[in-house]
Amino acid sequence: MDKSAQDWVDQIKGGRGMSRPGDDLDGLVASLASRVREYKVFLSKSTGAEQATKGRFQRARVIKAAQQIISAVRPPTDQWLEHGHHAVIFTAVRLYIKWRVFPAIPIDGQVGMDALAEKTGVDVALLTRIAWVLVGAGILSQKENQLAHTPRSEVYATVNPFAAMTQMVFDDLLTGFVAMPKYFELHGRKEPTDKQLSITAFAEGAPGLSFWEVMNRDPERMKNFMTCMGTIDAMIPITGSYHFGWVGERAKSPNCPRDRMLLVDVGGAQGKAIMAICGETPGIDRTRCVLQDLPEVIQEARLQNYPGLDGIRMVEADFFHEQPVKGALVYYIRRCVHCYNDNDCVTILRNQAEAMADDSRLLITEKIIEDIPPVEVAMIDFYMLCLGGKERTIEGFEMITSRAGLKIIGVHGGKGMPISVIECMKV
Numbered sequence: 315m316d317k318s319a320q321d322w323v324d325q326i327k328g329g330r331g332m333s334r335p336g337d338d339l340d341g342l343v344a345s346l347a348s349r350v351r352e353y354k355v356f357l358s359k360s361t362g363a364e365q366a367t368k369g370r371f372q373r374a375r376v377i378k379a380a381q382q383i384i385s386a387v388r389p390p391t392d393q394w395l396e397h398g399h400h401a402v403i404f405t406a407v408r409l410y411i412k413w414r415v416f417p418a419i420p421i422d423g424q425v426g427m428d429a430l431a432e433k434t435g436v437d438v439a440l441l442t443r444i445a446w447v448l449v450g451a452g453i454l455s456q457k458e459n460q461l462a463h464t465p466r467s468e469v470y471a472t473v474n475p476f477a478a479m480t481q482m483v484f485d486d487l488l489t490g491f492v493a494m495p496k497y498f499e500l501h502g503r504k505e506p507t508d509k510q511l512s513i514t515a516f517a518e519g520a521p522g523l524s525f526w527e528v529m530n531r532d533p534e535r536m537k538n539f540m541t542c543m544g545t546i547d548a549m550i551p552i553t554g555s556y557h558f559g560w561v562g563e564r565a566k567s568p569n570c571p572r573d574r575m576l577l578v579d580v581g582g583a584q585g586k587a588i589m590a591i592c593g594e595t596p597g598i599d600r601t602r603c604v605l606q607d608l609p610e611v612i613q614e615a616r617l618q619n620y621p622g623l624d625g626i627r628m629v630e631a632d633f634f635h636e637q638p639v640k641g642a643l644v645y646y647i648r649r650c651v652h653c654y655n656d657n658d659c660v661t662i663l664r665n666q667a668e669a670m671a672d673d674s675r676l677l678i679t680e681k682i683i684e685d686i687p688p689v690e691v692a693m694i695d696f697y698m699l700c701l702g703g704k705e706r707t708i709e710g711f712e713m714i715t716s717r718a719g720l721k722i723i724g725v726h727g728g729k730g731m732p733i734s735v736i737e738c739m740k741v
């Protein structure tokens with residue numbers, strides 16, 4: 315039955331709004347204390363490198379325990395406030411990044427509101443109202459009329475990948491989020507099924523364009539997006555979960571023709587992965603390896619002329635069309651499939667299957683998510699929805715590969731890993 319506002323107020327006054335399992339505040343506090351102790355032990359015993367790789371996971375446990383306390387204390391009726399707060403703080407940060415207000419505040423000191431307004435060309439009344447949001451949220455600090463940084467605002471004071479990420483989520487994804495209710499009313503309450511029907515394009519008044527076509531219209535925006543992709547990529551290992559040693563061995567065998575290609579990196583961008591694989595795998599003849607991507611990307615790779623690409627063939631090809639290199643030993647496709655919906659993935663994968671020989675392998679290199687994934691993974695999947703893409707469970711990969719005429723013969727890495735290799739053959 316629908317409830318009136320008064321019903322809710324009565325329920326909260328009666329304490330009934332908080333009658334949930336999370337109400338055991340003493341237990342939640344004890345759990346937080348125990349997580350904090352574990353975190354401190356981790357910090358004292360780990361190296362800098364371990365803190366960089368495993369620290370996020372350790373921190374997530376502390377944050378989750380702290381959030382459980384907040385959830386238990388905050389009445390459910392106040393959630394709208396919380397949602398609104400996030401949106402307001404995010405917008406305030408984005409405006410200060412755009413107007414370069416953060417870099418105009420001294421790192422070791424403070425600045426008066428008038429002086430800051432003059433430095434940044436922002437009206438002082440407007441600048442002050444936005445500052446109040448950021449001060450209230452603990453991102454900046456203010457004493458009387460003087461504004462100063464906190465560690466949370468300092469990350470925005472320089473041009474860096476973290477500021478770029480904030481910018482990307484706001485500029486490239488938020489418009490899509492806002493447009494989703496209307497998009498799904500128009501296209502039906504289902505996942506996008508065509509890359510040309512991206513939510514971002516719909517949101518930006520350019521229906522019929524893919525996300526990438528929208529981005530390509532603005533080089534500055536694309537540049538920022540690529541900075542972000544590079545940052546994410548730097549956190550994901552390339553080699554380690556799959557052993558390519560057998561490729562070098564097979565290449566030497568008498569029944570492997572000398573003109574057979576060994577490795578094709580499909581959608582390989584500037585060749586980081588193929589360089590790493592060739593660099594770490596003895597016996598792989600580079601002249602039998604191919605870096606393949608769209609023409610503009612391959613032209614850029616040729617211009618860059620990285621020494622690690624010496625000898626590697628560069629081929630311009632669209633993975634939505636017939637593939638030019640037939641019968642290679644390995645087709646490798648890394649972090650491309652998650653950019654597309656199921657139907658488009660089936661087209662991409664079927665094109666690979668049609669180029670493959672009976673003994674060729676296709677290595678789909680992607681994150682395999684859990685059912686139910688951790689919240690940060692679910693959020694990234696939601697970002698991918700805006701782009702028209704999707705993170706997948708192993709069942710999701712089984713579905714698109716089987717529709718494409720492939721069978722999975724091995725999974726290297728697995729659930730919870732930043733990236734895994736799904737090894738396939740033709741059916």
Ligand SMILES: C[S@@+](CC[C@H](N)C(=O)[O-])C[C@H]1O[C@@H](n2cnc3c(N)ncnc32)[C@H](O)[C@@H]1O
Binds near residue numbers: 580582584648650
């Ligand atoms: C997220 S990046 C992954 C790049 C690289 N595989 C890696 O792991 O770093 C996706 C790549 O797919 C390429 N791509 C997008 N559409 C393509 C198409 N239709 N045909 C071939 N490559 C495409 C992009 O140019 C880009 O290099």
